[in-house]
Amino acid sequence: MGKEFEAMLLEHEAFIRKQHLFFVGSAPLQEDGHVNISPKGYDALRIFSPNEVAYLDLTGSGNETSAHLLENGRITLMFIAVEGPPMILRLYGRGRVVLPGTEEWQALIGSFQMMPGARQIVHVSVETVKTSCGFSVPFFSYEGERNTLKLWADKQGEEGLEAYHQKKNRISMDGLVTPIGLKERP
Template sequence: MGVFYETLPPSLVPWLLDQKVFWIGSAPLAGDGHVNVSPKGVSDKGGPFFGVIKEQQQQQQPRTPNENVEAEANADADADADADKIGNGNVLIRKFWYMDLTGSGIETTSHLHEPGNGRITVMFNAFSGPPRILRIFGKGNVLEYGTREFNEIVAAQKITIIPGTRSIIVVDIHQVGTSCGFSMPCYSFVSFRPTLNDFFEKKLANEKAGKRKDGIEVYWASKNACSMDGLPGLKRGVKTGSIEKVQPIKKMVGRYAPLKGPRRPQRVFTVGHLILVALLSCMSTAIVILGLLRLGIGIASFKPKRVLV
């Protein structure tokens, strides 16, 4: 059966950190925008590629005898949480992070940058051992390469970045869910793929050699400046594109391609909105009528004073 938590139980962290692939889900706010799912892998170079930020919970005040009795009655329901607190020194986990590597798409970053959005789901799945699916729901924050926030988390989490690193994405967790995963097949890990690392090593070498057009900055401006729905993507790529006049590539074709700018959420008027408008109209009309009536009564009762000549 599925179990939900407000924070990530520390007892699940060793299993989570042992995984070599996970998935990211996000979407724009526009109802006709495209929901994106991205697989994320790791490499044998650099890292770690994902992790959690641990906090120490404040020590609770000693319980009264009555509170102890109540706590014992609820011991079974709280067994997992208590085990986490005892075994992990009252650890609280409310943040998950991962290293975002460069690719031709920039969907997740675009969705997280969109004002009023930031929704993100991270999913892990057991491919060996006992079955398990773990989902992390929250709001994501993109710490782009080269920014102060990026440098701070890289230092704090002891991350070794690789040539294709474009950001660290931090998820503020508001819900964690586990489920059985009984239907998921078993797979054996074979090897890491070196292709991405090799490709962006060449891009960085070109950048250092002064071959700007073949470097990673122009790649970001061309491929990572906007999402498939036209939303702004990597801020560094957008800035480079503006300064160096690099046109973003066209990512969609056909009738779903955004032709008149990025897709934005449309205002939808419901029955409730119509009722509210009708009520406000009635109230304003009533106020006007009452005002006119009072004015009419005032005029009718007005008696001009006689002036003696």
Template sequence: MGKRYEKLSQEDRAFIDAQHLFFIASASNNGEVNLSPRGYDCFRVIGENEAIFMDYAGSGNRTARDIEAGGEVTVLFVSFEKQPLNLRLFCKGELIDKHDDYARSLFEGSDFSGMRRFVKLHIYCVEHSCGMSMPYYEFKGERNDLREWCQDSDEERRLEGYMQKNHTPPDLSKYKK
């Protein structure tokens, strides 16, 4: 059975810091739920009820659109090693400019190429569940594909256009029954 808490503990923070992957789900008034995996060292806990992550260009821009529409965000960290645990953060999001000095200082030494913005998370509930059905996986390293694509696209002056194009939600009415 899951347990719910009002804030992150020191153990939660250590668990989050040790993860190489997290999943972010978001939804807004249109009823569709978006779910995206995120890699890289791009997530920081900045308080008992606050975190921030670097939002890179990639497939679309759904999380930001849902946040702009006042939607909810859930972040999931999963242990694939050692002790099983699923850690969920239920949040409201806030979009922060990619040039924000404070946010950048949290990621000193990071590559900001291809980053759209920072997303600040205001955590209102922390949930633990057992994770005992999760398989074991071994982390072998990060993929540099997205970073390389962003750098190449930026050098060819295509990246800004790509991000602008994906800021507008697509018309999904033809997919609804």
């Protein structure tokens, strides 16, 4: 059934590239803090090596993963087969946030298709890869991407997005500061 690996195999990478959706899990250190699980869509994930991935993180109403990574670095990415043979694949590792305007952003952003509302890149050093059966995951059919976020971000414009990030993305729901919260305002 389940197997554990120190790095992604070629078949893991091929499986990941076929997925239209993945989930990101993170948690604060505090005992009563909220565990966060976020769905991610679009063509936002890149595999750089068997132990290195990153995704272009788009503007959202919260920024929990970012705060958790700043506090403790722990992150899990989960991919599930909703078509074809069943499988669940998890990438466990240490993550960090790369903000626009930094040298590292400039080095990484060329690997992504820039999208309206891009707020940061989450870079993950993969420590463990686990696969499991996924026998109970139902079948779903992919119909396409939603354009709601892109339309909303375009309507906000650069200044509107910056104001939104300052208002909604500086502090987590548990009161943890995010990298955006540490960033100097323009």
